[in-house]
Amino acid sequence: MLDGKRDALVTREKLVVAAVSLILRHGYHATGVEAICAEAGVTKGAFFHHFQNKDELGLAVIQWWSAMGTSFYSKAWADETADPLDQLDATLDIMEGFASRPDEPCICCIGMMAQELATTHPEIRASCGREFEVWTRNIAALLQKAKERRKPLREFDPEQVAWFLHSIWQGSMLLAKTRGEQTLILNNLKQARAYVHSFFRAKPSAPHRGTKAQRR
Amino acid sequence: MLDGKRDALVTREKLVVAAVSLILRHGYHATGVEAICAEAGVTKGAFFHHFQNKDELGLAVIQWWSAMGTSFYSKAWADETADPLDQLDATLDIMEGFASRPDEPCICCIGMMAQELATTHPEIRASCGREFEVWTRNIAALLQKAKERRKPLREFDPEQVAWFLHSIWQGSMLLAKTRGEQTLILNNLKQARAYVHSFFRAKPSAPHRGTKAQRR
DNA sequence: TCAAGCATACCAACCGGTATGGATGTTTGT
DNA sequence: ACAAACATCCATACCGGTTGGTATGCTTGA
The missing domain is CATH 1.10.357.10 (Tetracycline Repressor, domain 2)
Known part of the structure; x- marks a missing residue:
């Protein structure tokens, strides 16, 4: 199911979009991983499942x-x-x-x-x-x-x-x-x-x- | 003595110059107060004697x-x-x-x-x-x-x-x-x-x- | 003698990152 | 068809290191 509760691509996209929004406002270093997760509505478990580290998210x-x-x-x-x-x-x-x-x-x-x-x-x-x-x-x-x-x-x-x-x-x-x-x-x-x-x-x-x- | 071992203005200048050098290389957030002090050859005691906080140094x-x-x-x-x-x-x-x-x-x-x-x-x-x-x-x-x-x-x-x-x-x-x-x-x-x-x-x-x- | 200048030691908060286990969807064996 | 087995996905709890900032007291120059 594409619109099911759990979709890896959607979660990943949410993280990237949340990161973009926060980085635009506060810059890269001032944007914490946890803040990104909160903005995306997920937890750090999801974050580090999709990205090895913060910099990899930066590239995304x-x-x-x-x-x-x-x-x-x-x-x-x-x-x-x-x-x-x-x-x-x-x-x-x-x-x-x-x-x-x-x-x-x-x-x-x-x-x-x-x-x-x-x-x-x-x-x-x-x-x-x-x-x-x-x-x-x-x-x-x-x-x-x-x-x-x-x-x-x-x-x-x-x-x-x-x-x-x-x-x-x-x-x-x-x-x-x-x-x-x-x-x-x-x-x-x-x-x-x-x-x-x-x-x-x-x-x-x-x-x-x-x-x-x-x-x- | 202007060139004595202890001169507040000189110390302050050293801190600002060190901060400029580090900020140019690593940016503001990535430049720690301790790193600035190390570059300037002083300790945090000197830093917070001259500046109330990091942002005040930023203005300087x-x-x-x-x-x-x-x-x-x-x-x-x-x-x-x-x-x-x-x-x-x-x-x-x-x-x-x-x-x-x-x-x-x-x-x-x-x-x-x-x-x-x-x-x-x-x-x-x-x-x-x-x-x-x-x-x-x-x-x-x-x-x-x-x-x-x-x-x-x-x-x-x-x-x-x-x-x-x-x-x-x-x-x-x-x-x-x-x-x-x-x-x-x-x-x-x-x-x-x-x-x-x-x-x-x-x-x-x-x-x-x-x-x-x-x-x- | 005394205040300005500065060093030392310390701290709570926060950071990126990890370990672990549970929930969920997919594949496989029968 | 159906359950078992499995891999993906993600939440919870936790950790060591670093951060900006402070409390205190020694040192130096006037």
Whole structure:
């Protein structure tokens, strides 16, 4: 029975989700195993049945967050035939939407774990690096396609620009944490969008709809 | 006697410096009070004589790092009569130099603490925010001056651009932590420099010396 | 002489992790 | 078909080590 009282996969998922929620709020070290179990509604017996130790859960958390992120951007990335510049705009729209959710902080679980654990936990550092590359490669691919279709106004390296955009994104979330509001992120995204557009001739068709996805 | 065996200010400074060093390597929570004392060559008696608790030391660490940072940029910011755009370039040169130190990671203590403690420690969050603003205000002031002296090619808000640059800086250091090398930071700084220059007409005088401060 | 500065010893709380046994679903023997 | 046997799943209880923090008293400089 899939929805029976006892399902290992469900329990495991509950633990990972609980860990994500707590790590986002308190960070990795400040989140105890018992606190995760309490949030998930299980006990330590279940925890150490699914994970050898806390760090192994950390790796699962990173993968879970990355998978969630990829599905989060799927609307912008899925259509292979779409205009790549439109896809980049759609990506930025999604990011704006993520930063515009009321009463929800705009933070990245992987960014937090990378900051806290990169120097001490080599495996977690490597995992964070891999998942960072997933996002960046997707952006770089769109930039590459855009570069091929429309001749850019000036030369640029898609990969480097993608890392540049990712840095803006992570840095924005970091700086915004110290302030009450998230307009900083939205302002940065606007500049990032303009930066991307600056490589290409303005499109005559789309009248640049500006900021979308504000306040549901 | 200032250089006597016993000097409260020196001891306090040793504790703060030791804490900075350890926090940069292991993060805040993973850095124990006893470890800090060992690194500083004192005991817990000294620690809790100077700081009521660990968080109070955290605040001192933030202020220490901010002060060090400001003096770090003093060469670029001190001269009131200099050309503001040159000052911005000098600032980016210093940042490139910071990212080019061999075998030294390019990381920010305040960025790390903000990421780890912003949601749980309101006072530390506020302190990080204040020190972030110090850097940003300096950059914004230079951009403002540059905007006044030479008419920019297009309109921009100095404060928003300054936060944008700060985000790039913090995000670059964060992403670079997950990789072995720091060329990512240098590439981002190049794009940031080009972005700043894109607001102004190219200067005929300075032939744009490119990347400086590589490998001593 | 006296307070500031600091070392020593100590503590309750909490941490990640383990040992053990019971509950549950699945497979197997007949 | 049905129970026995089994492996998976998870709860309970427990543990050694570490944590931030304290109580106390010696030492040093003024």
